[in-house]
Amino acid sequence: MNKTINPPQPMPKLKPEERIRCFKEVALGYSEEQAKAEAERCLQCKVPRCVEGCPVNIDIPTFIRFIKEGRYREAIKKIKEKNSLPAICGRVCPQENQCMGRCILGIRNVPVNIGALERFAADWERAEGLTNPEKAPPTGKKVAVVGSGPAGLTAAAELAKLGHEVTIFEALHKPGGVLTYGIPEFRLPKEIVMDEVKYVESLGVKIERNIIIGKTITIKELFNMGFDAVFLGTGAGLPRFLNIPGENLCGIYSANEFLIRVNLMKAYRFPEYDTPIKVGRRVAVIGGGNVAMDAARSALRLGGEVTVIYRRTEKEMPARREEIENAKEEGIRFLFLASPIRFIGDEKGWVKEVECIRMELVEPDETGRRRPKPIENSEFKVAADTVIVAIGQRPNPIAVYNEDIKLSKHGTIIVDPETYETSMKGVFAAGDIVTGNATVISAMGAAKIAARSIHKFLMGEYQQINNSRS
Numbered sequence: 001m002n003k004t005i006n007p008p009q010p011m012p013k014l015k016p017e018e019r020i021r022c023f024k025e026v027a028l029g030y031s032e033e034q035a036k037a038e039a040e041r042c043l044q045c046k047v048p049r050c051v052e053g054c055p056v057n058i059d060i061p062t063f064i065r066f067i068k069e070g071r072y073r074e075a076i077k078k079i080k081e082k083n084s085l086p087a088i089c090g091r092v093c094p095q096e097n098q099c100m101g102r103c104i105l106g107i108r109n110v111p112v113n114i115g116a117l118e119r120f121a122a123d124w125e126r127a128e129g130l131t132n133p134e135k136a137p138p139t140g141k142k143v144a145v146v147g148s149g150p151a152g153l154t155a156a157a158e159l160a161k162l163g164h165e166v167t168i169f170e171a172l173h174k175p176g177g178v179l180t181y182g183i184p185e186f187r188l189p190k191e192i193v194m195d196e197v198k199y200v201e202s203l204g205v206k207i208e209r210n211i212i213i214g215k216t217i218t219i220k221e222l223f224n225m226g227f228d229a230v231f232l233g234t235g236a237g238l239p240r241f242l243n244i245p246g247e248n249l250c251g252i253y254s255a256n257e258f259l260i261r262v263n264l265m266k267a268y269r270f271p272e273y274d275t276p277i278k279v280g281r282r283v284a285v286i287g288g289g290n291v292a293m294d295a296a297r298s299a300l301r302l303g304g305e306v307t308v309i310y311r312r313t314e315k316e317m318p319a320r321r322e323e324i325e326n327a328k329e330e331g332i333r334f335l336f337l338a339s340p341i342r343f344i345g346d347e348k349g350w351v352k353e354v355e356c357i358r359m360e361l362v363e364p365d366e367t368g369r370r371r372p373k374p375i376e377n378s379e380f381k382v383a384a385d386t387v388i389v390a391i392g393q394r395p396n397p398i399a400v401y402n403e404d405i406k407l408s409k410h411g412t413i414i415v416d417p418e419t420y421e422t423s424m425k426g427v428f429a430a431g432d433i434v435t436g437n438a439t440v441i442s443a444m445g446a447a448k449i450a451a452r453s454i455h456k457f458l459m460g461e462y463q464q465i466n467n468s469r470s
Contacts, residue, residue: 008110009038016329020300023185023268026326027091032070035120039068042112045104050114053102055445058082060099060114067117073128075121080133083118084157085150085196085444087126088179090119091188093441094320126195133203136163141458144169144227145205146213146399149177150440151233151431151447153200158451159231160203164458167206167227169217174264175207177235179440181264182256182291184298187323190263214399219427229426229454232400232413233447236393236432242286246343247389251280251351255287255295255390262298279304280385284354286340287390288317293324295388296332304386306332311339311359311372337361339372341379343387354382393437403427412436420450421457428454 012028013019019026030038042064050060059078066075079086095101095115103111141164145156148170156166174180176193201207211217213234222230239254241247258277266273283304285296288311296306308327310317313336317324328334337359344353358378361370395411406414406423413429415422420430430450431443 005105005109006037006041008041008113009034009116011113011116013326016331019186020330023298023301025189026186029123030116030120035067035117036070038113039064039117041105042068043104049102049104050099050112053099054082055098055441056082056448058099058118063121064112064114064117067121072121072124076125079118079121082448083444084154084200086118087122087192088150088188088196089441089444090115090117090122091192092183094439096321098441126192133161133199135161135203138165139163139458141165141228142167142226143229143231143454143458144222144225145231145233147171147177147233147235147431147433148175148197148207149179149233149235149431149443151235151433151443152177152231153197154444154447155231155233155430155451155454156205157200157203158448159454160200160205162451162455164455166204167208169211169213170207170209171212172264173209175209177233178237181260182294184259184263184294185268186297186301187294212398214401214403219399219403219405219424223426228458229428231447231450231454232422232427232429232433233431233443234396234399234433235443236395236437238394238396239389240392240394242340242389242391244340244342246345246351249343249345249351250349251278251385252343252387252389255285255291255388256393258295258388259291259298262302268298268301277302278386281305282384283307283386283388284309284382284384285388285390286354287392288312288319289390289392290319290323291393292388292390293319293327295390297323297327297330299386299388300330300332307335307382307384308332309335309338309340309354309356309382311337312361312369313337316361316369335382337372338380339374344381351384351387354384354387356380356382393432395433395436397433410436418449419453420446421453426457428457 044061048061063075063078099114100111105111143166145152145168148168160166175197179193239256261267261277265275267275267277279302283299283306285308300306338356342355346352358375359372362373365371404424420428428450430446
């Protein structure tokens with residue numbers, strides 16, 4: 001490694017004092033000069049480990065080389081060969097655990113900021129105008145895609161490029177799934193999401209809103225309507241609860257409800273949108289993942305003094321380091337090694353305190369993280385007018401009730417691990433509805449594989465393996 005490595009280019013950000021009372025995007029993106037300087041750091045490895053770390057296998061060295069040379073249209077075209085949602089992925093994917101985590105520079109130096117460069121190329125394209133997508137000739141086959149989140153949008157784009165007629169069925173009034181209702185404006189502006197949706201529509205994909213598959217229309221009825229295959233990408237939208245005393249008190253939200261009110265129903269734009277949401281002066285957020293960080297930082301912007309309560313230490317937090325650091329910069333407090341055991345209300349039925357117990361870490365659990373264990377007689381109380389419970393989501397398999405589709409004991413859809421075929425002929429599934437709560441890019445990677453299987457199924461190149469999986 002004889003090449004002189006440029007210093008890494010820090011991502012420009014809004015100052016904390018400016019961002020804590022607004023929902024403007026925090027990360028501002030690279031300038032052209034910064035992008036080129038960061039791109040020059042890439043070693044252009046002959047065997048690029050970064051590509052191995054990308055769930056959708058983007059040709060990372062090539063698109064970075066194009067940026068270094070100022071060939072931005074070629075850079076975004078190269079990215080879109082494998083990823084139809086680069087402006088989103090460049091902002092919210094955990095690159096530090098994927099492509100950047102495999103970058104050879106990271107052994108002795110700071111890895112190339114691949115996510116920031118992907119975002120730069122995507123934002124350049126948005127400013128210049130969308131690249132004309134390339135499509136195969138029409139096949140005459142029709143595919144129904146259920147859900148317009150990361151998995152659904154990816155599957156729809158891939159199938160449309162292959163020449164199939166694709167219709168997305170979305171339960172809500174706006175497409176985007178978790179990208180729209182779950183991730184706050186300051187991390188992923190809704191304008192970005194809608195522009196990515198427009199790109200998918202530019203491929204000829206139709207989007208039908210306000211239709212709940214499993215209620216409004218069944219899967220069998222989709223086939224009766226003339227669809228030749230169905231893809232299920234309905235995600236994991238049901239909240240998990242603590243199941244402790246007092247959880248039904250007023251002022252306690254699931255993170256799902258809270259973020260839907262803030263994002264999809266635009267409570268952050270009060271009084272223009274009169275969405276009811278109550279945020280007290282003292283807010284407790286339970287959990288340590290990205291959703292907990294999103295909820296905490298949203299509550300802060302709505303006027304709360306926020307404390308995050310997490311049962312392990314900061315080292316074990318599953319949230320991205322970047323999001324934890326942003327939360328700290330904004331003044332959010334963290335209470336580690338503590339777990340709620342009950343909520344205490346006032347005479348009017350509103351939460352006023354969270355009773356917690358202190359924890360200690362013992363031997364690792366199945367996730368590889370050290371398991372938290374309660375310390376006897378260590379109870380204490382935290383004052384809170386509002387509580388947001390952010391301890392994970394689970395799938396809602398409403399689309400497959402009363403269908404010949406097998407589910408696991410966790411409510412996820414059982415699929416063939418290679419083809420993503422379900423136990424019902426012509427029906428495929430991928431994303432959180434299969435894996436449980438995971439990342440945007442992992443859902444997209446699985447959806448690409450499923451789309452290829454659907455294509456083979458439609459073109460007669462694929463044999464269903466069997467209908468008797470367990």
